[in-house]
Amino acid sequence: MEILHSINDFNEAKQVIPGGVNSPVRAFGSVGGTPRFIARGKGAYIYDEDGNAYIDFVQSWGPLIFGHADAFIESALNLAIKDGLSFGAPTEKETTLVKQIMALSHHATEKMRLVNSGTEATMSALRLARAYSGKDDIIKFDGCYHGHSDSLLVSAGSGCATFGTPSSPGVPKDISKHTLVARYNDIDSVRACFETSKNVACVIIEALAGNMGFVPADKTFMHNLRTLCDEYGALLIIDEVMSGFRAGVQGAIGLYEVEADLVTYGKVIGGGMPLAAFGGRADIMDMLSPLGGVYQAGTLSGNPIAVSAGIATLSQIKAKAHLYEQLESLAKRLTQGLQSAAKDCQIPLQVDYRGSMFGFFFNEDVVKNFDDAKKSDTNMFARFHQKMLERGVYFACSQFETGFICAPMDEAMIDEVIAKAAQAFIEITHE
Numbered sequence: 001m002e003i004l005h006s007i008n009d010f011n012e013a014k015q016v017i018p019g020g021v022n023s024p025v026r027a028f029g030s031v032g033g034t035p036r037f038i039a040r041g042k043g044a045y046i047y048d049e050d051g052n053a054y055i056d057f058v059q060s061w062g063p064l065i066f067g068h069a070d071a072f073i074e075s076a077l078n079l080a081i082k083d084g085l086s087f088g089a090p091t092e093k094e095t096t097l098v099k100q101i102m103a104l105s106h107h108a109t110e111k112m113r114l115v116n117s118g119t120e121a122t123m124s125a126l127r128l129a130r131a132y133s134g135k136d137d138i139i140k141f142d143g144c145y146h147g148h149s150d151s152l153l154v155s156a157g158s159g160c161a162t163f164g165t166p167s168s169p170g171v172p173k174d175i176s177k178h179t180l181v182a183r184y185n186d187i188d189s190v191r192a193c194f195e196t197s198k199n200v201a202c203v204i205i206e207a208l209a210g211n212m213g214f215v216p217a218d219k220t221f222m223h224n225l226r227t228l229c230d231e232y233g234a235l236l237i238i239d240e241v242m243s244g245f246r247a248g249v250q251g252a253i254g255l256y257e258v259e260a261d262l263v264t265y266g267k268v269i270g271g272g273m274p275l276a277a278f279g280g281r282a283d284i285m286d287m288l289s290p291l292g293g294v295y296q297a298g299t300l301s302g303n304p305i306a307v308s309a310g311i312a313t314l315s316q317i318k319a320k321a322h323l324y325e326q327l328e329s330l331a332k333r334l335t336q337g338l339q340s341a342a343k344d345c346q347i348p349l350q351v352d353y354r355g356s357m358f359g360f361f362f363n364e365d366v367v368k369n370f371d372d373a374k375k376s377d378t379n380m381f382a383r384f385h386q387k388m389l390e391r392g393v394y395f396a397c398s399q400f401e402t403g404f405i406c407a408p409m410d411e412a413m414i415d416e417v418i419a420k421a422a423q424a425f426i427e428i429t430h431e
């Protein structure tokens, strides 16, 4: 496979953009090799600057549930662009989108605000939870990612259930000391956090963790978490930035049948444009400025072009009754196919899926938390990733990410990927 253009583009980018990329995972750091510079995408496929085609299981890290350059979204955008790109004044479309999100996702969200990124959504939800409760501390889970705001760039310190330490230079300890880090799927570690701090405003969680690889929470764990939050007077924030309209039309909240006080969305609701949202009970949300004193704002928040892409995406989701069943059957077919191809080569592979999300770990044991995930064979993952890339299959370039099925994929494409994976596993075992 010729990738000369990507190599040149990457070298040039590195001169002026740190690491050559505008988001670090894109640099292929954990798998090695050269990141492909993408020229265009159509449906399930992306095409790099050398003209190589790849079936794409990244889909812009989740947003593109209808694949690349979807005709319906494209025509909605073409119409919207003619009327101007941004006004910094309210538009009808914003209310339409918020009502659409709340009507489809069904849970107790009464009010919602639109922002530009998942990072902003979770950061704003935390501020609101702190204001509402009058408390400063928060609990997050090791391995869950909620964007890159200071309070959330915190990892477990000396052990779980302790106050965290900054996971990035530049995050002041004075901020990270307000974040306690618990172990995913371990309710005792959450209780221990509540006992360590009597000042917990909220717990934030990905109910379907997608940023340590794909690790679903146990249902009883989620219900116990809800109970524990109520017991200690803390709000529960469910971060659906990835799982919202991905795991199912009602997201993780629908699958677990557990209620959040605040919920965050992103990725799919923007259909590929920068758009995210946070919402929840009216008594909490009405604390936001201008009704209340909690400040939160954005020059481009609720941008009409992004909102139009969101409306077009959610309208299609609403119109396609069996969308998630179809996506899930492909996710199941793919993961089971990968697992059995790996098994034929005595390679242990743990797989899981919910709706259009899937994951696989090169791991002997079932993965329940970040400690388990870290025991995966990342070297094996890197080799597999490279071999699949060479065969025109674009999986996320890290063991600790989630894969995404999009609507234009079909069984034949999945079977082709499984056949290529089987070849890759055979090569790996003979090296």
Ligand SMILES: *Cc1c(COP(=O)(O)O)cnc(C)c1O
Binding pocket: 116, 117, 118, 119, 120, 122, 145, 146, 147, 148, 206, 210, 211, 239, 240, 241, 242, 243, 266, 267, 276
């Ligand atoms: C992607 C993601 C975010 C961050 O969203 P950005 O738009 O990248 O800022 C937050 N939470 C979860 C669960 C995510 O997957």
